[in-house]
Amino acid sequence: EAGVAQSPRYKIIEKRQSVAFWCNPISGHATLYWYQQILGQGPKLLIQFQNNGVVDDSQLPKDRFSAERLKGVDSTLKIQPAKLEDSAVYLCASSSAVLTGSYEQYFGPGTRLTVT
Amino acid sequence: AQSVTQLDSHVSVSEGTPVLLRCNYSSSYSPSLFWYVQHPNKGLQLLLKYTSAATLVKGINGFEAEFKKSETSFHLTKPSAHMSDAAEYFCVVSEGSSNTGKLIFGQGTTLQVKP
Numbered sequence: 001e002a003g004v005a006q007s008p009r010y011k012i013i014e015k016r017q018s019v020a021f022w023c024n025p026i027s028g029h030a031t032l033y034w035y036q037q038i039l040g041q042g043p044k045l046l047i048q049f050q051n052n053g054v055v056d057d058s059q060l061p062k063d064r065f066s067a068e069r070l071k072g073v074d075s076t077l078k079i080q081p082a083k084l085e086d087s088a089v090y091l092c093a094s095s096s097a098v099l100t101g102s103y104e105q106y107f108g109p110g111t112r113l114t115v116t
Numbered sequence: 117a118q119s120v121t122q123l124d125s126h127v128s129v130s131e132g133t134p135v136l137l138r139c140n141y142s143s144s145y146s147p148s149l150f151w152y153v154q155h156p157n158k159g160l161q162l163l164l165k166y167t168s169a170a171t172l173v174k175g176i177n178g179f180e181a182e183f184k185k186s187e188t189s190f191h192l193t194k195p196s197a198h199m200s201d202a203a204e205y206f207c208v209v210s211e212g213s214s215n216t217g218k219l220i221f222g223q224g225t226t227l228q229v230k231p
Contacts, residue, residue: 042224091160110159
């Protein structure tokens, strides 16, 4: 079974520029999550999708961050404009929680963003 | 609201000696609890999970954890550390009440294994 795929793995941009991250979850997983992990901290949930609908985006800075999952499969996370404090690893995870009742999430390798 | 506190930010052990990583949780509901491991430049991997079945949970690579409701603890242990166990470990609680599967991560514990 293929795991969660993310791209790019690394990205360096200047502040005020925009950036987009892509995630392909495990096949058949209805739930998709985006997390932000700042150096030295645990991951923090940004947004959760159930199929193509948003379940929780309470921690998403909506003035600069946006995310979509148009066909209920792949997802993109965008930052525009980026700030220095957005430097972090952005993790995508997926889960089949709806089908199995399990909350186990499978994580991708992450995208390391550096804002200069 | 749920939360987790990992009591040690850094633990150092010698290879072949026991490992103990401590975690306390706070939850208004019957929690689901997890331990995840993160090796450098790799994704998070599930070690084990507790979901209201047996209180002693066995995971991968010889790790286990015991759910103690009276102490609100979920400490991770391993009888004998291996060099490959050096990594970042996260204790995690799930917001089971909302049924969304939202995970709340602790700050992490860095495990160093000395030869």
